[in-house]
Amino acid sequence: MLDPVLARIDADLPAAMDRLSDLLKIPSISTDPAYAAECTKAADWLVRDLETIGISADARQTPGHPMVVGHGGEGGRHLLFYGHYDVQPVDPLDLWDHDPFDPRVEGGQIRARGAADDKGQLMTFVEACRAWKATHGNLPCRLTFLFEGEEESGSPSLIPFLKDNADELRAELALICDTGMFDPQTPAITTMLRGLLGEEITITGPSRDLHSGSYGGAAINPARVLARILASLHDDTGRITVPGFYDGVTELDPSVKAQWDQLPFDANAFLGDVGLSVPAGEQDRTPLEMIWSRPTCEINGMTSGYTGDGFKTVLPSKASAKISFRLVGQQDPFKIRDSFRKLVRDALPADCSVEFKDHGAGPASSMDISDPAFEAARQALSDEWPNEAAFVGAGGSIPIAGYFGDYLGMTALLAGFGRDDDRIHSPNEKYDVESFHKGIRSWARILAALSN
Amino acid sequence: MLDPVLARIDADLPAAMDRLSDLLKIPSISTDPAYAAECTKAADWLVRDLETIGISADARQTPGHPMVVGHGGEGGRHLLFYGHYDVQPVDPLDLWDHDPFDPRVEGGQIRARGAADDKGQLMTFVEACRAWKATHGNLPCRLTFLFEGEEESGSPSLIPFLKDNADELRAELALICDTGMFDPQTPAITTMLRGLLGEEITITGPSRDLHSGSYGGAAINPARVLARILASLHDDTGRITVPGFYDGVTELDPSVKAQWDQLPFDANAFLGDVGLSVPAGEQDRTPLEMIWSRPTCEINGMTSGYTGDGFKTVLPSKASAKISFRLVGQQDPFKIRDSFRKLVRDALPADCSVEFKDHGAGPASSMDISDPAFEAARQALSDEWPNEAAFVGAGGSIPIAGYFGDYLGMTALLAGFGRDDDRIHSPNEKYDVESFHKGIRSWARILAALSN
Structure with missing residues (x-):
């Protein structure tokens, strides 16, 4: 036939x-x-x-x-x-x-x-x-x-x-x-x-952009608040710190892992093509596991204050970031969203507020x-x-x-x-x-x- | 006359x-x-x-x-x-x-x-x-x-x-x-x-923007590296961590401090005008000291990845920030610049590089x-x-x-x-x-x- x-x-x-x-x-x-x-x-x-x-x-x-x-x-x-x-x-x-x-x-x-x-x-x-x-x-x-x-x-x-x-x-x-x-x-x-949870957070401190000479030291800087929050999302070993994040992450079936280990995957070439040499994820995982079967948290964008040429001594009113989580196994995107938002809210100092924008959640x-x-x-x-x-x-x-x-x-x-x-x-x-x-x-x- | x-x-x-x-x-x-x-x-x-x-x-x-x-x-x-x-x-x-x-x-x-x-x-x-x-x-x-x-x-x-x-x-x-x-x-x-030291840092990870689905987990994200560095510039009490930063910071003359304490300065109104209520600097200083006689480190701008409307699952190649230090007393802007740059370089993980742009240094x-x-x-x-x-x-x-x-x-x-x-x-x-x-x-x- x-x-x-x-x-x-x-x-x-x-x-x-x-x-x-x-x-x-x-x-x-x-x-x-x-x-x-x-x-x-x-x-x-x-x-x-x-x-x-x-x-x-x-x-x-x-x-x-x-x-x-x-x-x-x-x-x-x-x-x-x-x-x-x-x-x-x-x-x-x-x-x-x-x-x-x-x-x-x-x-x-x-x-x-x-x-x-x-x-x-x-x-x-x-x-x-x-x-x-x-x-x-x-x-x-x-x-x-x-x-x-x-x-x-x-x-x-x-x-x-x-x-x-x-x-x-x-x-x-x-x-x-x-x-x-x-x-x-x-x-x-x-x-x-992998599933995907997309979140955008905007932190507001002062109600308008300030002159960092006039206010710097006394006024809270939302860019600093945002940086602390973003930095806190991974621990020193690269694990994600959002409470409950790893609930539902399943280990790879040994037979599938054995098959992946046989694939002609050249991690050096994969990373070398984009100017890198060291797999940056959890250090007890192979690069294929990092990209196929392990969850991630990535900053996809962030912005605050003056970002043009030259310099402006502005103390910004707002700072925002777009963050995505790649999900695996039975991770629940909605639970993780709630837990992430709680983590952000709990980290806000006095005088700061946060707005969240939802950019999709799929397991x-x-x-x-x-x-x-x-x-x-x-x-x-x-x-x-x-x-x-x-x-x-x-x-x-x-x-x-x-x-x-x-x-x-x-x-x-x-x-x-x-x-x-x-x-x-x-x-x-x-x-x-x-x-x-x-x-x-x-x-x-x-x-x-x-x-x- | x-x-x-x-x-x-x-x-x-x-x-x-x-x-x-x-x-x-x-x-x-x-x-x-x-x-x-x-x-x-x-x-x-x-x-x-x-x-x-x-x-x-x-x-x-x-x-x-x-x-x-x-x-x-x-x-x-x-x-x-x-x-x-x-x-x-x-x-x-x-x-x-x-x-x-x-x-x-x-x-x-x-x-x-x-x-x-x-x-x-x-x-x-x-x-x-x-x-x-x-x-x-x-x-x-x-x-x-x-x-x-x-x-x-x-x-x-x-x-x-x-x-x-x-x-x-x-x-x-x-x-x-x-x-x-x-x-x-x-x-x-x-x-x-106050004096001013202006610095711009640009951290490069991958040689080009990547898809966070394809590379996320295995490729280093320079926005995350930048966030960690920015978050590390202050300790939990608001002090600046750049080594040697406080060298040359002099205490205010008691007679001047006494005069400042007499000024009809309404910290609530000063902050309230811009939507704030709590002086955000070193907690053992008055707000006037924070803005007149104490040194600061502020993020004036930061940017990385996709910052437009909506969402793009980009894993950015670059992340940059503009940072200014307000200086007092005999703080040496050039020594502080060197110390700041060393702090940044020491914090870089494998595969990341940094470029510095000088935006002025005055005592x-x-x-x-x-x-x-x-x-x-x-x-x-x-x-x-x-x-x-x-x-x-x-x-x-x-x-x-x-x-x-x-x-x-x-x-x-x-x-x-x-x-x-x-x-x-x-x-x-x-x-x-x-x-x-x-x-x-x-x-x-x-x-x-x-x-x-």
């Missing part, structure tokens, strides 16, 4: 690249209202494309951008495939080598905004289905498609849509193509995703790899690529995986073909032609493995 | 206000090269005005804006009077109630940029001389005038000019009119000025009030105003007072009539007509007291 499909994929690659190029030409930037019509255009393009492979699809209105939903095929395991057709903004435009919506293929790379995130990735799955249909006259199993248009702007319509259409969308397994390879030779299924998610589909998919990926596929963690958060569990009771299998140098969210985003081509072949193999 | 001069001052007030208004109309913003010709215009205006009272004056070229130098009078004590004719920029212009260079007199206030800082103040002395000359036909004693045009832009030409013209400018005592009253009823001679200055001129001037001021005049400290720095000591071997007597609400350096700067009128009368009294 599989070999003719793979042959068809190889033969059809130029046409598949043309189709992807058509989709990449649509500037479907979801966060900017000026591009709303373009988002609808991208959704409509996908509806038409799905219809060419025998999927009955339509674009459903939401308070934001449309959701594309499609159904087709029959028999076998019922799979839902998720991708997103919206893209990040393109500024600063002058850092692009070319128009981000005029796709180029050069040096084995497809260059355009969205090439890797996520149009190129979602089309790997569509093209695999197309080749299957062309070869065998039907799809390999019952398939549901869900393409979102708000992933890059916080997915405001997603949870209500999942709730309202749970019966229609629920399948046996979700497939998501929005992640990367472990390295260009080693495919990966992402089975652990970690961990896929149940005891489902035999995971091992089957891992084998299928291993067949396509030079190295054996790995079950990996991811430091970042992909909320959709958790939502499928929470609202549709469905496990998600995350496989993707992005590379670390794809420059997603940055100028000159690209997707390797090899990622696209072997990504399509990978999905054909996974479909073959999962559909019977 | 004095009474007819005071009467003449009262009678001439409308004309004196017109003259001040003419000077205020000239937008002599020293920091902006676009206003260079206006600075020259203001200097020339002063030369002509000094000439009308029998002073031989000229505008001397410098690499920056001109210095106005004048000589006149004879006999008695040789006094040098210093003021500055340049003004601060006016932006944000939309916060002004009217054109800052179209002076208005409303509600007993002269409103314009420079009304208080320093055109109105310097003209109090010129008008006192004018009245003396009109009444007695001559000036009260030998007088030298020095008007600077770069005070608001760091006085780059001042020290070379003082050095090159030391013999010409040296007098027995310098008078400076660029400070304020203790309160609207209580005149002040400022005899202690405190303290006037020798054993010179009988100080007590004589204090009596003269007390005769003019409702309350007895006070010898006060000032939290801010007025480098010129130190320069007169260092380069001309001359003590400076700082008397001025500004009020806390004059909004110098801010929109809607004003100078009370009473400050101007009684300021002129005050100088007439001081001249009468010092000239014989």
